[in-house]
Amino acid sequence: MSSAWLDYATLRVIWWLILGVLLIGFAISDGFDLGLGASFTFLGRTDAERRALLSSVEPVWEGNQVWFVLGGGCAFAAWPLLYATAFSGLYLAMFLVLVALILRPVGFTFRGKLAHRRWRTAWDIALTLGGGMPALLLGIGFANLFLGVPFEFDRMQRPIVTGSFFNLLHPFALLGGVISFSMLVMHGNAYAALKVGEPMASRARTVAQFASAVFLAAFLGAGIWVSSTLAGYEVTSAMDHAGPSDPTHKTVAVVAGAWLDNFHTWPWMWAAPVCAVLGAVGAHLLLRLQRPGAAFMASALVQAGTILTGGFALFPFLLPSSTRPDQSLTVWDASSSAKTLLIMLAAALVFLPVIIAYTAWVFRILRGRVTLENIEDHGGGY
């Protein structure tokens, strides 16, 4: 099925990149409404202010969240072993993410339907959790990829997962949570600074600047940790990049500092962490200079830089196993068949540009700030 110009190994690398593109798409688009959700009760003190903040994301958050759903679907189709082991290995964390993601659609739709103060306060809490919990948990989950997840395979290739929720609370994982939380809060507040009227915009600028400083400290801290004492994984046997997807035929060593190997081999990869750092500094300064549009773009750069930094460090690992490192999942032994990868690639090449085009059109129609004056038009929700 795989032709000469698109062999199995290349397809695997392409699908690793597509997974990255979907994650970045998720962080840049859904990231701002998650970050805004996590902080809107702080930015908006009165109900009208909160309504203005929510109105700025209300028409678009639903589409944004599909980046996440699509990321899940593509992980299932292209990396079924990853989907199986990561989701069952991080069982309770995934359950909590799920609860948070369920709170959002109902929160956005139900909040405005009643004018009761307690009704609205209850949904404000739900929306705050719905934004904040994924922002925190997804970073904790991502950092766990660096630590490895406890799983191994039996003779029928059934993944056996032995982790509990508390495995997730390793200090490095918590640092990952701080990185993602501050990153998305910065992004959401840069968006609010751009899209919402005063006085919320000034508060958002302050929050975004603070969050960018926290992000910088946490990101650099994680970098120092990874380059010094944190154990990384490296493949020590030759691997057939076009072989069948069976993750039990290689040897893997666990060595401190190994997560930086790729950056030594391919120095151009340093561009990713540099983008993250420069983006965060840039977002901070641009907000100070009252240039929210440019600050939002800088913040988007942080999302891409951070995710790429993680991906580059891990490559070719998708999910290292802490109990049986030799059975870790890598790009070369955990994908779908070449046929499925090729068909899905064709579909992605056709439909991703279409999605980006109509999403851009929707954002263009909704351009302009939401101010306290113009929300009264459809205030009350109905």
Added chain:
Amino acid sequence: MIDFDVVTLSRLQFALTALYHFLFVPLTLGLSMFLLIMESVYVMTGRDIWKRMTQFWGVLFGINFAMGVATGITMEFQFGTNWAYYAHYVGDIFGAPLALEGLIAFFLESTFVGLFFFGWNKVSKITHLLITALVALGSSLSALWILIANGWMQHPVGAQFNYHTMRMELTSFSEVLFNPVAQAKFVHTIAAGYVMGSIFVLSISAWYLLRGRNVAIAKRSMAVAASFGLACSISVVVLGDESGYLDGEDQKMKVAAIEAEWTTEAPPASFTVFGFPDVRARVTHAAVKVPWLLGLIATRSIDRPVLGIDDLVARARSRIVAGIEAYSALQLLRASPDPPDAALLRRFQAHQADLGYALLLLRFTDDPAAATSKQIDAAAGSTVPNVPVLFWCFRLMVGLGLFFIALFATAFYLATRHRFERHPWFLKLAFFSLPLPWIAIEVGWIVAEYGRQPWAVDGVLPTFLGVSRTSVGNVWASLLGFVIFYSALAVVDAFLLVRTIRRGPDGLGFAS
């Protein structure tokens, strides 16, 4: 090896969350078509009342849509969290339609649904109609991809086991795409969603007419619901028959269980309208039968038999025996160097179509290769689904389907004569029919999915094996969490729907 507490709890969780999700999705499908029809009339005639109808039903659509989206993510996640081995074993095929659903359908629906609500004053009339059409198209396409995935579980085509990767892999995407079971299920399910939307609109409009409120909006809504609902309720029954026919080809056991046909009758088999299936005695007491009917429906012939449960169990037993050959050869293949001995490979390939049947034995022994005759009998017996549940659910579903046709036919007759007000008995009947489509659709899910047991993927992967090897404490925590969380949401959702309906178009500012 298998933790049956994890299996039971995971199955319970999947069934509850799927049945719950399925309360909202068909209504989304149905109401999206109503919005499209009403807004089209508005754009074509320029009459403002049709815009206000679109907006009023749109509010109810929005509340329901949020619940559908919220509970849908759970379904996708669960394949990874609770059904990890399933995800690995068939992800190469099953994952693709799920990803395509996101790529082609869910993105479309979700991106434009925001503009449906917030775009009335931002875009032209025609553009807004286009947006509504894209939302409706997105919901229907979403159903198509999900049912292609589900159809593959019922009738796995275009796939083969690969012993290198220990999973099923895609051999023909077009077979998966044009799976006849998937196509039949899509049409049946989407028509059922349209029927639900029609009864929803019909019932609530009837309530307004009984109260003498919002008469202009209610009468027009009823007329749309009567005509659209009549067409869809006929389709859902006729095309339901089509899906029975296909089951006859592929899932003979499901048909036999639905009909409680214990032994094979001389063709053409009779259809049991009513009776009391007795699982232990393997007879159906007090059966009322219509001669020939089942044979005609299931085989479209008068000479081919509809196999009964006993014969199908015997057939499963021989497939298990063949599957043991495949299973033993597979163990040797896994242990031997690559490339393997040609004779061994041939031995595996000769029986690999029955490998799934050997996996049924894992419920009774850790080593299917050394299964005893008794264990094989037990595994063969386990291929029979729950006969009384299927028998009754199916009859309830069909009975309701026939009632819906009668209801819409009456509504259609009254609508053409403009006579709703003169027949309050009909308005009451229509109003009290409100919960019935939910009952029909939920029992329909039970017939289709509970009737698929013991298989997750028919003949390929038993359900109990598909489960994640996670701790029972984890599954208890998520199951209880879902029950509490979903119950609370159901209360809030019902409260908001009832409140919105009571306020009505007049109370919400959509009256003229």
